[in-house]
Amino acid sequence: MIKKIPAEYIKPGMYIHDLNVDWMNHPFVRNRFVIQTDEEIAKITATGVREIYIDTALGLDMSDAPTIEEVNAELDADLLRIAEAPPMIVKVSYAEELGRAHKIHQQATNAVKTVMRDVRMGQAIQMDDVANVVGDITESVLRNSGALVGLLAIKNKDEYTFLHSVSVCTLMVTFAQSLGMDRNLIRLAGIGGLLHDTGKMKVPNEILNKPGRLTDAEFAIMRRHPEEGWNILRQIDDMEAIPLEITLHHHERMDGTGYPHKLPGNEISQMAQMAAVVDVYDAITSDRCYHVGMPATEGLRKLWEWSKFHFNPELVQAFMRTIGIYPVGSLVRLESGRLGIVIEQNEGSLLQPKLKVIFTTKSNTYITPTIVDLARPMGKGGADKIMGHEDPAKWQINIARFLLP
Structure with a gap:
């Protein structure tokens, strides 16, 4: 189980799953390792790390720490709240x-x-x-x-x-x-x-x-x-x-x-x-x-x-x-099972951008690129909606192929 703990609670025997500092060149050879000494803990805190993720299956636990699923659920709820504000108005398409x-x-x-x-x-x-x-x-x-x-x-x-x-x-x-x-x-x-x-x-x-x-x-x-x-x-x-x-x-x-x-x-x-x-x-x-x-x-x-x-x-x-919560150029998965690239934010909602739909996960194949405006109704079943983001590498999708003019 992956949990997040404050850096001051790190102790020898814990297994570091993620130092949670992707934005810096930290002074450790690996991202994942077992804490063995107090010197290692001091080195972690000296870098400015304030919270880390531990793997309780590979090292000591901290019983009341939130799991990564709980942390992400809270973060995603915050993102949805932040997305309630309208995006920028555009002058041309x-x-x-x-x-x-x-x-x-x-x-x-x-x-x-x-x-x-x-x-x-x-x-x-x-x-x-x-x-x-x-x-x-x-x-x-x-x-x-x-x-x-x-x-x-x-x-x-x-x-x-x-x-x-x-x-x-x-x-x-x-x-x-x-x-x-x-x-x-x-x-x-x-x-x-x-x-x-x-x-x-x-x-x-x-x-x-x-x-x-x-x-x-x-x-x-x-x-x-x-x-x-x-x-x-x-x-x-x-x-x-x-x-x-x-x-x-x-x-x-x-x-x-x-x-x-x-x-x-x-x-x-x-x-x-x-x-x-x-x-x-x-x-x-x-x-x-x-x-x-x-x-x-x-x-x-x-x-x-x-x-x-x-x-x-x-x-x-x-x-x-x-x-936007789903920035232009990002790949998203729709409720219908299709994948689309965000090409423009909608003035009404950051959660309903315009997409270029290019792929279906149901048959794992490309489809004819289609522009879909999620803010507009689609058929009797209502509009499709975003279920989450996707990593283009997972589907071997070259984003540039669909973004360049």
Whole structure:
């Protein structure tokens, strides 16, 4: 039986099933192991871990701890409550915006590659190019955020560093716009998102792209990237404060366990708090050289779970309402047994998005792609409805095949 316990109750003899820190490079070789010494417990708590999952079949139990099923049921109930707020209003349809969004996504990826190359070579970042990319992303988001956000679901672990920067930029622009910020703040949020990991270009490639867990010494080097990035950006003429703040503090945590300065929540700016949420969401839902990404809806569940200590709960809720409980690009299972890819949020309900239905689990085969609006009635039996999210890998479905124009 898998149970969740507070970190202060860990003791030797317990079997760690999940350290519950998918968003960080923790200093342990394995995710699952038996606790043998008090030193191991101290090492776990020193990383900022506040709650973990144990396997009582393989180690000591804690009788009154909730099971993983009970924890997930409570989290899912919270997600449904959060989903009651209406999503963003779109100006054009997903189909209309998709072609433009795809072109912008490619241009943004190339721009990030150029920025990172220039930093590696000690050359100046071309901020005009950065500003143009952020402007194009903003205009696409304002027309229909789902088109560009959906393309973020197309992951390539070999280009993770570049695609992650584009994703954080896009999600920061979308987030800031949904919070009602003015165009200048949206622009600054986007610039900060695009440049937030600039300091990683000062991390040796053998550490940055290491396929296994980092050693303590490597971990220390990796943790320097926010300050390295801040030092690079502050040398740029007229670089504004918000992108600098996002770059320096996107790894800070509300309980003071983050880095580089271990700031408590009241000392972390709103933009940096937003960037922390966005950065972790994209990281845990992406395939990396040492990590298989989780489905988007599961990623939102983990964000909400972690917001108890590490993130601003109000901002996490706002972010979930921004991108939807079933984000564009995610695969969902319908009551009818069909599988569909979310292509657009409905203005009336985050629980009834528009889908491109592509597969049936009853015969385990692809079907002719059909657009289904879950907010509209379907036949005498009423509308189909979402029963849960699905992992595309389980069904060997290539999401990109159905998202690209």
